[in-house]
Amino acid sequence: MEDRTAGQSKAEANDTNESYRFSPGGTRGGIGMFLFGLVLTIAGGYLIMNQVQVTSGYWQWFGTNTFGLTLIPLIIGIGLLFFNGRSVIGWLLAGGGAVIIFIGILANLTIYFRTTSLFNTILMLVLFVAGLGLMARSLKES
DSSP: OOOTTTTSOHHHHHHHHHHHHTSGGGSSSOHHHHHHHHHHHHHHHHHHHHTEEEEEOOOBSSSBSOHHHHHHHHHHHHHHHHHOTTOHHHHHHHHHHHHHHHHHHHHTEEEEEOOOOHHHHHHHHHHHHHHHHHHHHHHSOO
């Protein structure tokens, strides 16, 4: 890699380095290319996410209809915390109950990719990946 400041005075070298300060990643890549890549990535990501359908099923934690059982540690923990805010057991039960509920919600989600044409799928993926590539390209030094 050659030195950009070879044969320049120190003031000229500082001016050259200052002009890169406000470019993406401090390189010559260009803000226009970065913004165009960002727009492509957002458009592709939106189109991909628009085709995804998320549904939920029945709560099944060691059997059917057991959501109420997952509330027990949370309720007991909150009760202990109202009695004594510094209760370690109360914090563990409340935190553990919240984690169990959160994991249960995530575990019961079903994610589908809606039916679409091959052309639309390729278009969505190309928009997304091309945008990422342009953003990465703008960050490297040219």
